[in-house]
Amino acid sequence: MTTFDFLLQGLSVALDPMILMYALIGVTLGTAVGVLPGIGPALTVALLLPVTYGLDPAGSLIMFAGIYYGGMYGGSTTSILLNTPGESASIVTALEGNKMARAGRGGPALATAAIGSFIAGLGATLLLAFVAPTVVKLALVFGPRDYFALMVLAFVTVSSAFGESARKGLISLFVGLALALVGIDQLTGQARLSFGVPQLLDGIEVTTLAVAMFAVGEALFVAARRDTVDDEVIAVKRSVWMTARDWARSWKPWLRGTAIGFPIGAMPAGGADIATFLSYAAEKRMSMHPEEFGNGAIEGVAGPEAANNASAAGTLVPLLTLGLPTTATAAIMLAGFQQFGLQPGPLLFATNPQLVWGLIASLLIANLMLLVLNLPLIGLWVRLLTIPRPWLYAGILVFATLGTIGANPSPVELSMLLIFGVMGYAMRLYGYPIAPVVVGLILGPMAEQQLRRALSISQGDLWTLVGSPVSATLLGLSAIALIVPLILRARGKGAVLNQLASDED
Amino acid sequence: MNGTTPETRRPDGATLVAAAILAAIAIVIWRDAARLPQAGGYAGVGPADVPRWIAIGLGGLALWSLVEAFRSGKTGREPQNVGPILWIIGGLAAQLALLTTAGFSIATGLLFAATAHAFGKRNLVLTVPVGIVFALVVYLIFAGLLKLSLPAGPLEGLIWGLFRGTPA
Amino acid sequence: MKRTLFAGLIAAALAVPAHAENYTIIAPAAPGGGWDQTARTMQEALQGEGISDTVQVQNVPGAGGTVGLAQFVASAQGKADQLIVGGYVMVGAILTNASPVSLADVTPIARLTGEYEAIVVPAASDIQDIGQLVEMLKADPGAVSWAGGSAGGADHIAVGLIAKAAGVDPTKINYIAYSGGGEALAAILGSQVTAGISSLGEFKAQADAGTLRILAVSSDERIEGVDAPTLKEAGLDVSLQNWRMVAAAPGLTDEQKAAIGADIDAMVKSKTWQDALATKGWADTYLAGDEFQAQLEQDIAATDTVLRDIGLVK
Numbered sequence: 010m011t012t013f014d015f016l017l018q019g020l021s022v023a024l025d026p027m028i029l030m031y032a033l034i035g036v037t038l039g040t041a042v043g044v045l046p047g048i049g050p051a052l053t054v055a056l057l058l059p060v061t062y063g064l065d066p067a068g069s070l071i072m073f074a075g076i077y078y079g080g081m082y083g084g085s086t087t088s089i090l091l092n093t094p095g096e097s098a099s100i101v102t103a104l105e106g107n108k109m110a111r112a113g114r115g116g117p118a119l120a121t122a123a124i125g126s127f128i129a130g131l132g133a134t135l136l137l138a139f140v141a142p143t144v145v146k147l148a149l150v151f152g153p154r155d156y157f158a159l160m161v162l163a164f165v166t167v168s169s170a171f172g173e174s175a176r177k178g179l180i181s182l183f184v185g186l187a188l189a190l191v192g193i194d195q196l197t198g199q200a201r202l203s204f205g206v207p208q209l210l211d212g213i214e215v216t217t218l219a220v221a222m223f224a225v226g227e228a229l230f231v232a233a234r235r236d237t238v239d240d241e242v243i244a245v246k247r248s249v250w251m252t253a254r255d256w257a258r259s260w261k262p263w264l265r266g267t268a269i270g271f272p273i274g275a276m277p278a279g280g281a282d283i284a285t286f287l288s289y290a291a292e293k294r295m296s297m298h299p300e301e302f303g304n305g306a307i308e309g310v311a312g313p314e315a316a317n318n319a320s321a322a323g324t325l326v327p328l329l330t331l332g333l334p335t336t337a338t339a340a341i342m343l344a345g346f347q348q349f350g351l352q353p354g355p356l357l358f359a360t361n362p363q364l365v366w367g368l369i370a371s372l373l374i375a376n377l378m379l380l381v382l383n384l385p386l387i388g389l390w391v392r393l394l395t396i397p398r399p400w401l402y403a404g405i406l407v408f409a410t411l412g413t414i415g416a417n418p419s420p421v422e423l424s425m426l427l428i429f430g431v432m433g434y435a436m437r438l439y440g441y442p443i444a445p446v447v448v449g450l451i452l453g454p455m456a457e458q459q460l461r462r463a464l465s466i467s468q469g470d471l472w473t474l475v476g477s478p479v480s481a482t483l484l485g486l487s488a489i490a491l492i493v494p495l496i497l498r499a500r501g502k503g504a505v506l507n508q509l510a511s512d513e514d
Numbered sequence: 515m516n517g518t519t520p521e522t523r524r525p526d527g528a529t530l531v532a533a534a535i536l537a538a539i540a541i542v543i544w545r546d547a548a549r550l551p552q553a554g555g556y557a558g559v560g561p562a563d564v565p566r567w568i569a570i571g572l573g574g575l576a577l578w579s580l581v582e583a584f585r586s587g588k589t590g591r592e593p594q595n596v597g598p599i600l601w602i603i604g605g606l607a608a609q610l611a612l613l614t615t616a617g618f619s620i621a622t623g624l625l626f627a628a629t630a631h632a633f634g635k636r637n638l639v640l641t642v643p644v645g646i647v648f649a650l651v652v653y654l655i656f657a658g659l660l661k662l663s664l665p666a667g668p669l670e671g672l673i674w675g676l677f678r679g680t681p682a
Numbered sequence: 683m684k685r686t687l688f689a690g691l692i693a694a695a696l697a698v699p700a701h702a703e704n705y706t707i708i709a710p711a712a713p714g715g716g717w718d719q720t721a722r723t724m725q726e727a728l729q730g731e732g733i734s735d736t737v738q739v740q741n742v743p744g745a746g747g748t749v750g751l752a753q754f755v756a757s758a759q760g761k762a763d764q765l766i767v768g769g770y771v772m773v774g775a776i777l778t779n780a781s782p783v784s785l786a787d788v789t790p791i792a793r794l795t796g797e798y799e800a801i802v803v804p805a806a807s808d809i810q811d812i813g814q815l816v817e818m819l820k821a822d823p824g825a826v827s828w829a830g831g832s833a834g835g836a837d838h839i840a841v842g843l844i845a846k847a848a849g850v851d852p853t854k855i856n857y858i859a860y861s862g863g864g865e866a867l868a869a870i871l872g873s874q875v876t877a878g879i880s881s882l883g884e885f886k887a888q889a890d891a892g893t894l895r896i897l898a899v900s901s902d903e904r905i906e907g908v909d910a911p912t913l914k915e916a917g918l919d920v921s922l923q924n925w926r927m928v929a930a931a932p933g934l935t936d937e938q939k940a941a942i943g944a945d946i947d948a949m950v951k952s953k954t955w956q957d958a959l960a961t962k963g964w965a966d967t968y969l970a971g972d973e974f975q976a977q978l979e980q981d982i983a984a985t986d987t988v989l990r991d992i993g994l995v996k
Binding site for chain 2: 197199228229
């Protein structure tokens with residue numbers, strides 16, 4: 010049978026009414042749990058996996074796929090509406106999405122996220138079905154030096170998201186890098202900046218920092234200004250639905266996000282967060298309306314949300330073809346496969362085609378189900394903003410601490426939530442951007458480890474860093490991205506730069 | 515984020531404080547790095563090198579902020595209400611302190627009430643019970659159905675006991 | 683359907699018969715990992731077989747299990763209903779993190795499962811057997827890069843032991859630590875490193891598909907279904923099992939110890955447990971009582987020596 014036949018067969022299995030019911034339950038549960046701040050897709054899947062134990066393999070698989078995609082999608086809702094991303098991959102969504110929600114455009118923001126997620130999920134799942142073996146070969150070519158070059162490119166391009174003041178953006182980034190040092194050095198096992206506190210040996214959890222700085226920091230900031238700003242709630246101004254202009258501005262970012270997210274998700278050391286950073290940077294550069302970025306540009310929601318979902322499907326490439334779990338979520342999915350006595354790996358496509366194609370078909374169905382469930386719900390979600398603020402923010406803090414307590418019920422972790430929350434408030438107050446702190450915490454250790462691994466393999470030879478075509482190209486691109494704007498600015502030709510940015514599309 | 519406009523030529527206090535904090539972090543990192551054995555191995559870059567680079571970066575940013583503080587001068591900011599902030603911080607601290615002894619629901623219920631107070635619902639007689647019931651429902655969903663391990667206290671024990679007929 | 687499902691869930695959560703010890707098992711790791719899965723499988727087996735009424739699993743992640751261990755030692759003193767899951771990784775972590783508590787502070791009950799280490803090269807590599815790899819290591823230790831799990835973990839220790847057995851200075855090994863088996867495997871498959879080392883299970887599927895070549899395994903005897911010699915056969919006196927165990931609280935009476943031992947023994951012999959081992963692909967390396975105690979002490983002493991040799995413990 011050809012790939013296509015297998016897929017059709019898988020789809021026919023998945024179209025059974027009972028199976029569709031499981032898909033609906035999975036998507037609903039996944040979204041409901043994934044919506045909570047601090048509970049990302051990995052924890053959602055881990056929590057809900059036992060629910061699937063009692064079902065037959067087909068039902069279990071589809072419910073699982075539903076939970077996975079539901080959990081992925083759920084995170085974007087709270088990011089947009091409440092500015093409280095619960096996981097690293099939806100931080101970028103909060104940047105523009107929440108600005109849109111504050112301007113009364115929460116509906117279109119949620120819609121572009123939902124449709125973008127659907128399109129990216131569809132595209133990436135089809136890519137997974139047809140080109141997985143080729144993609145995985147390319148992904149394996151990436152060695153430590155290539156990853157290091159990719160991190161450098163991410164640092165350089167993401168710095169465009171740092172807001173207006175270069176000094177404040179850099180300070181935020183370096184605070185993130187400094188926080189990233191805390192814990193055991195991966196490569197030598199040495200404890201750094203942990204001051205003898207055992208709970209600090211594992212470093213600072215990204216979700217703890219993100220929830221603290223966004224959710225707690227936001228609550229403090231809003232509470233402190235309560236009397237000075239008018240308390241009117243702007244749930245919806247204009248339509249809940251996307252306008253023709255929104256569509257026109259969204260479809261290209263959706264496709265670009267898919268194109269960025271899928272390959273990066275497929276790389277063993279890639280990850281959804283890097284994909285969203287790069288997508289955001291790309292959209293900002295290519296936008297016809299760069300001035301809207303930071304004030305609620307729809308492209309900044311459409312692109313990263315598509316990239317986020319495409320990279321989730323991309324993660325399945327190494328998992329299904331090599332048996333490599335490259336993210337926490339994938340590692341838990343592996344446990345899901347194992348309940349059927351199934352070891353994902355190079356032989357899986359050959360030995361269990363029904364199950365693999367059943368899963369891929371399930372993902373397609375779950376993806377569609379997610380759209381069907383969420384588009385009508387958008388009207389309801391925006392109503393979340395009409396909950397009176399005392400109850401709304403009290404609820405947010407309950408769920409924010411629930412996520413932290415559930416993952417690691419230690420006083421040290423909760424103290425960090427409190428300290429970083431206050432820090433997030435102080436940074437907001439004095440106009441320091443929050444996102445670069447989290448970016449530094451995520452990218453810093455990756456860049457350091459890959460650099461040291463690359464140098465260790467080459468036994469200290471620095472030339473190794475430009476020794477592969479991939480790394481040389483990526484570093485070259487980074488250098489251009491860094492130097493060209495500097496030269497242009499030095500010559501006082503800012504106008505040329507803007508012109509260039511708008512011509513690039 | 516908030517409108518910052520130069521008013522006088524006196525140095526900006528907030529930026530000075532930022533410079534001092536950055537310098538302090540840089541010193542802490544540098545001293546911590548000095549303690550590490552410089553086992554670079556084959557890489558030549560050891561566990562202490564990257565911290566040093568970051569410390570240097572932070573030091574540079576501290577100097578930049580110092581210059582900036584004097585150049586831009588003092589800036590005005592919106593007045594902040596300290597009360598609500600203290601209520602929220604107090605709520606989080608109370609939750610932290612009571613979590614293991616009083617259990618999830620009571621500790622989290624207090625956080626709920628303190629946050630609601632900060633946002634203007636000042637009637638604690640109403641908000642504390644509402645918060646505890648809300649937290650208890652959350653507890654039952656997550657600890658009961660989803661098997662998330664959340665700290666249990668007397669209240670959770672009582673509820674489980676009711677379900678089971680024996681105190682847990 | 684939804685209702686039946688939820689009804690079932692609620693019933694599963696609340697329905698409880700009466701009698702016997704209600705255990706709390708500390709999994710000193712985040713939900714989803716190996717120790718967490720061990721603890722939850724124990725929970726399933728102990729409850730499912732009616733050995734215990736209710737079993738709760740509590741996650742206390744951090745620092746190779748030492749955070750959970752410290753909390754357990756501090757809070758469980760003399761309590762016969764408290765258990766903790768642990769493993770060989772904890773032995774190394776206690777030493778490298780200079781943990782204030784050690785396995786001597788708890789009451790080890792039994793070793794439950796274990797995995798052996800495998801040394802692999804990509805199929806395209808020139809290296810055909812372990813002898814050839816050892817020759818390269820002797821000629822220039824730096825030129826042989828090893829990809830494996832975290833620094834100071836079982837994989838790193840195994841490389842140190844191999845170097846020592848081959849007469850190479852263990853401080854000279856070029857070990858590239860990765861955060862998990864998956865990332866290390868990608869580096870091996872992509873020929874970024876000379877060789878790879880990790881639990882056999884991580885490599886088995888690749889070896890069966892012919893993309894990796896297993897050079898040797900760290901067991902005492904050859905493993906069925908694996909076409910590779912043991913390290914001992916290859917003339918390297920190294921044998922290492924990455925095991926998982928269960929321990930009870932410190933300060934228990936002999937009767938309490940015996941009762942817990944009997945419960946665990948009943949659990950290990952139960953069908954639920956054995957079926958779970960089969961589906962998860964875990965080897966049954968059950969070892970209890972004084973034999974386990976002796977084995978544990980031997981492992982701790984050997985690990986201490988090799989970590990000092992590698993230079994991870996001063």
